[in-house]
Amino acid sequence: MIGTGSAPSPFGQLSGPTVRKVKDPFHGDLLEVSMGPQHPSTHGVFRMDVTLDGEVIVKLKPVFGYLHRNHEKIAENTSYLGSMPYTDRLDYLSSMSTNWAYALAVEKLAGLTVPDRAQYLRIILAELTRLVNHVCLVGFLFNDLGTSFTPLLYAFREREKIIDLFEALSGSRMMCNYQRFGGCRVDPTPEWLAAASRLVDNFPSFLDEYESMLTGNEIMLARTQGVGRLDPKHAINAGITGPVLRASGVNYDLRKVDGYGFYPRFDFRIPLGDHGDTYDRYMMRILEMRESVKILQQAFRELPAGPIMDPKAKLRGFRPKPGEAYGRLESPKGELGFYLLSDGSPNPYRYRVRPPSLINLTLLEEMCLGHTVADAVVILGSIDIVLGEVDR
Amino acid sequence: MESLEQIRDRLLARFPGASITLVTNPGPAAEHSLLLSAEHARKIAMFLRDDAALQLDYCSNATGIDWPDKEVVETKKVAVPDPAGGPDKVVEEKTTRLEPGYLESVYHLYSMALRHGPVVIRMRTVNRSNRVTLPSLTPVWRSCDFQEREIYDLYGIVFDGHPDLRRLLMWDEFKDHPMRKDYVEPDDFEWEPTPHGAVLDRAKTHYPAPEVKP
Numbered sequence: 001m002i003g004t005g006s007a008p009s010p011f012g013q014l015s016g017p018t019v020r021k022v023k024d025p026f027h028g029d030l031l032e033v034s035m036g037p038q039h040p041s042t043h044g045v046f047r048m049d050v051t052l053d054g055e056v057i058v059k060l061k062p063v064f065g066y067l068h069r070n071h072e073k074i075a076e077n078t079s080y081l082g083s084m085p086y087t088d089r090l091d092y093l094s095s096m097s098t099n100w101a102y103a104l105a106v107e108k109l110a111g112l113t114v115p116d117r118a119q120y121l122r123i124i125l126a127e128l129t130r131l132v133n134h135v136c137l138v139g140f141l142f143n144d145l146g147t148s149f150t151p152l153l154y155a156f157r158e159r160e161k162i163i164d165l166f167e168a169l170s171g172s173r174m175m176c177n178y179q180r181f182g183g184c185r186v187d188p189t190p191e192w193l194a195a196a197s198r199l200v201d202n203f204p205s206f207l208d209e210y211e212s213m214l215t216g217n218e219i220m221l222a223r224t225q226g227v228g229r230l231d232p233k234h235a236i237n238a239g240i241t242g243p244v245l246r247a248s249g250v251n252y253d254l255r256k257v258d259g260y261g262f263y264p265r266f267d268f269r270i271p272l273g274d275h276g277d278t279y280d281r282y283m284m285r286i287l288e289m290r291e292s293v294k295i296l297q298q299a300f301r302e303l304p305a306g307p308i309m310d311p312k313a314k315l316r317g318f319r320p321k322p323g324e325a326y327g328r329l330e331s332p333k334g335e336l337g338f339y340l341l342s343d344g345s346p347n348p349y350r351y352r353v354r355p356p357s358l359i360n361l362t363l364l365e366e367m368c369l370g371h372t373v374a375d376a377v378v379i380l381g382s383i384d385i386v387l388g389e390v391d392r
Numbered sequence: 393m394e395s396l397e398q399i400r401d402r403l404l405a406r407f408p409g410a411s412i413t414l415v416t417n418p419g420p421a422a423e424h425s426l427l428l429s430a431e432h433a434r435k436i437a438m439f440l441r442d443d444a445a446l447q448l449d450y451c452s453n454a455t456g457i458d459w460p461d462k463e464v465v466e467t468k469k470v471a472v473p474d475p476a477g478g479p480d481k482v483v484e485e486k487t488t489r490l491e492p493g494y495l496e497s498v499y500h501l502y503s504m505a506l507r508h509g510p511v512v513i514r515m516r517t518v519n520r521s522n523r524v525t526l527p528s529l530t531p532v533w534r535s536c537d538f539q540e541r542e543i544y545d546l547y548g549i550v551f552d553g554h555p556d557l558r559r560l561l562m563w564d565e566f567k568d569h570p571m572r573k574d575y576v577e578p579d580d581f582e583w584e585p586t587p588h589g590a591v592l593d594r595a596k597t598h599y600p601a602p603e604v605k606p
Contacts, residue, residue: 065561111420236504239535252504323419326500354453
């Protein structure tokens with residue numbers, strides 16, 4: 001239609017500018033802002049539909065699904081072991097604990113036992129993962145607060161050392177695929193154990209350095225204290241788990257409650273907050289890292305020799321008997337559960353991931369109401385989500 | 393924590409009209425579950441949450457399961473009289489029967505106050521049609537909010553009484569329920585009607601010309 005002037009609108013003539021009536025002389029109209037899905041503060045492809053009165057949030061609806069690939073359907077169409085590498089991609093910052101959660105559920109489903117050495121190795125790797133996850137979270141939280149990248153790069157420096165260890169052990173920095181049903185895949189060498197033990201011994205001095213820069217910072221205190229309060233009663237009802245729940249003062253850590261693996265043998269404490277605000281959620285991570293260091297030092301001291309796989313476990317032709325099992329553990333982000341239903345075939349009939357990141361977002365709106373947009377960014381950062389796990 | 397049989401007996405005494413059956417789990421995990429009838433499920437869930445001995449204040453996991461229609465082959469031994477007058481012949485007669493399928497929702501409940509669990513409860517729909525309903529447990533446990541939206545999205549169970557039942561992961565215009573066992577994916581997910589030709593005529597019925605306001 002070149003040369004015929006402007007083409008008519010397919011939907012008829014649009015009206016000209018209209019005058020809107022102002023209902024309330026003291027308040028302007030509400031503004032609806034779509035934060036995300038490509039905004040750096042949303043930690044991935046996540047969107048918040050925010051309704052603002054001036055700069056204050058009056059409504060917030062999270063929108064999910066941008067990273068959805070129907071992980072559960074794919075897992076139902078492959079063998080049990082076949083989805084083990086795929087669980088790395090759920091929470092890609094802490095693949096070791098995600099692997100363990102899946103292995104735990106399958107072991108419960110099939111009634112497998114795990115040798116002592118493998119139990120210790122699992123705890124070592126899960127706690128190293130917790131260090132990686134928490135140190136990254138703190139870095140990203142300060143990014144959200146506006147200190148562009150300096151704390152994050154300190155965090156990444158330490159994280160890089162730990163994921164170098166993961167690479168040396170499993171062959172991959174982040175997609176470790178390390179756990180197997182009834183044990184672990186490779187046995188670490190004495191050199192690896194010595195290097196890991198050295199790293200863990202040096203970690204508290206890094207934490208002291210990190211905290212001396214961040215914890216007492218005046219801007220940080222002003223921006224986080226009293227922001228995004230979460231009261232324990234609502235948090236329990238909404239299924240919030242992990243450090244976010246414990247920041248509200250609820251003593252519920254699956255390492256103590258379920259005592260899975262060999263955690264009952266370890267001496268550690270559960271840090272609890274008492275305000276449930278963003279600052280407490282930040283402090284929870286710092287204190288949990290210090291407790292993880294204690295667990296790791298004890299594990300390196302007591303690590304027994306022996307096999308790392310249950311001799312009854314089969315890699316090929318693995319078919320659990322019909323039945324169902326729900327296995328859960330304390331991942332760095334909260335309670336990570338796998339619900340499996342077997343009909344006796346090599347594939348799971350039903351495979352379900354209970355994602356802590358998704359369910360911890362249930363009360364995001366309540367936490368953000370009355371705060372400004374800039375605070376919503378910080379509150380979201382303190383909840384700690386990974387979109388690979390939220391959208392699955 | 394009391395055993396599941398004791399919980400069931402206590403529930404039956406408290407809710408006389410309700411149907412509560414124990415579903416056994418044959419696997420080594422041996423996590424048995426209670427099958428609740430839909431009409432009493434919300435009241436029972438409220439009771440489980442508020443009862444002093446149970447205090448199941450935390451619903452950890454809510455999920456759906458699809459059980460498609462199943463053909464069951466039954467063999468029956470039938471005596472056929474011999475036309476020649478001899479003794480009756482015993483013949484195996486096979487009959488196929490269609491067992492109707494259903495959708496199921498499963499909840500794993502724990503107590504944070506008393507640190508016990510899990511108590512597994514499940515509900516079943518009458519069939520696998522597209523508008524099949526179950527009561528929502530979101531008014532009891534807020535943690536079911538996103539999870540029930542996900543079940544609605546992927547399995548197509550409509551939860552009665554859910555405050556905000558929308559699709560969670562698929563986009564709003566999506567038609568089918570991808571986690572069902574008989575789901576067939578479309579040839580092209582990206583296909584969209586563009587306003588020209590026959591599509592334009594149809595689109596005009598959805599989008600009337602905007603009204604001119606003074």
